[in-house]
Amino acid sequence: MKGVVVHDTVRIGDLVSTDQPFGLCLKDSGFKGIPFDGILGLSYPNKTFSGAFPIFDKLKNEGAISEPDSPLSSLYRDKQEGSVVMFGGVDHRYYKGELNWVPLIQVGDWFVHMDRITMKRKVIACSDGCKALVDTGTSDIVGPSTLVNNIWKLIRARPLGPQYFVSCSAVNTLPSIIFTINGINYRLPARAYIHKDSRGRCYTAFKEHRFTSPMETWLLGDVFLRRYFSVFDRGNDRIGLARAV
Template sequence: MRKTRSEKKMPNNFLKEHAYSLYLTSSPGSNITTHPLRNIQDMVYVGNITIGTPPQEFQVAFDTVSADLWVPSIFCISPTLASHVMFNHLRSSTFRLITKTFNIVYGSGRMQGFLGRDTVRIGDLVSIDQRFGLSLELSEFEELPFDGVLGLSYPNMSFLGGIPIFDNLKNQGAISEPVFAFYLSKSKPDGSVVMFGGVDKSYYQGTLNWVPLIQARTWRVHMDRISMNSQTIACFSGCEALMDTGASLIQGPRSLVNNTLTLIGATPRGSKHYISCSAVNTLPSIDFTINGINYPLPAQTYTIKDSSGDCYIGIRENPVSESTETWTLGDVFLRQYFSVYDRGNDRIGLAQAV
């Protein structure tokens, strides 16, 4: 993501220069809160939250793989964080310090800091006394176009301990149903949303297909196979699929990804595999079969145009190897399919996005 931003010569204060108007909609009689997300170059989807009293505003990535909320502290020593908003806990009358430190390692970076509690707002949703992290040192995050991360996975995925924000919202009665959902726009900055407390049917068409989780621990489901032109190309004996709103691309095991890229006819250049843009319309769809239902990704969906106008394939090797064959279905997949995360029934819903 940093490389892409550098290629596009995107300034660090991109979000401040390209402000967007916040809007909140609740469907009549449904208690659904719809919160806007901004699509930044099809790389990441971010939304505004506030922390503290009076509120301090942050741009955060809403992430279904992690379970923690964190933002930078004003005492953060990473030198390149000047472009990020940093939380000043000294200015919040509702802040409470927790005398405990934390360390989080992601696939693309790490951070460490200290813990606190404060009032957190996602639009008109309010979580009182929410535990969150204040980073003091970060690596690999400095140039990313958001301030922090808001995790929406299960409590067992938390590095910070305590109750994650979605569970707090549910426990405090801020949402009527333990459900949230994502609609991710394609190639335009506005229109993306995360909704809490229910599902707005205007964001998808056809049937919402429910898939049970492998375990009520992560947003991970069983996938039957991955195929192209009716021939299985990966996940031959079934595998696992992780729905990840915080990942830009689709990721899988190295050998299977390389085989898929070879079948597509893509050629490596640096860390990406490219295809002639004029050939995109002739490429086959890739079908992901989940719970007996095919979810095809047309080539126009899994190819991405870079800053030079060249087209690369939005599939890459998973940087984290796992004992079982696991595919991460990131934004390349989730732009095509509206996704619902049902904590009450431990299942994921998928439908064709409008």
């Protein structure tokens, strides 16, 4: 990917960030056919790839978001109806029950501690606890190769090209997979982690990562976030999760 940093005014609803720095991509690969025009980074300031000041911090500094210790954003994802992102607040209409707050492992990253991953009351991954990145920039559930391969075997997924497929007739009988975070179980039924492609074939949303880390690491992307409303609370360095409506 090749690009430059430029400055311009950015509007999000009624919020306006003037002289906002952002990266303009001049040449890229791997984004063909994707139905969006760019990526809106919501990381901590020390984690920006280009060194540009993130838009949330810019909005707060300019007084566009005036609430003290506001959540960075609240996120609601829905595959059919579209998604909603809120800056500086939480809309209670988008979730059921109470928000469960999870502290970040360290300030500067959206990593939390995950207790375990289970299926049919048996631990299938994260057996000694692990790191989980609640990641709006990832589409799938991504984990270490050996553990993801084990999940594929358990749900009898078979490879075809880069994807692993299951029989569509079996989706209703596949078990839920439960992610336990801060003592709370977050259940993903098969209809959430199995998708159907344009040819009517059913494939799993579990993918392998190959980066090395001293601690087992998982990325909880859109597959997880479509089911659970999420609040990224910069003021208190924590993430809130609740069942999306």
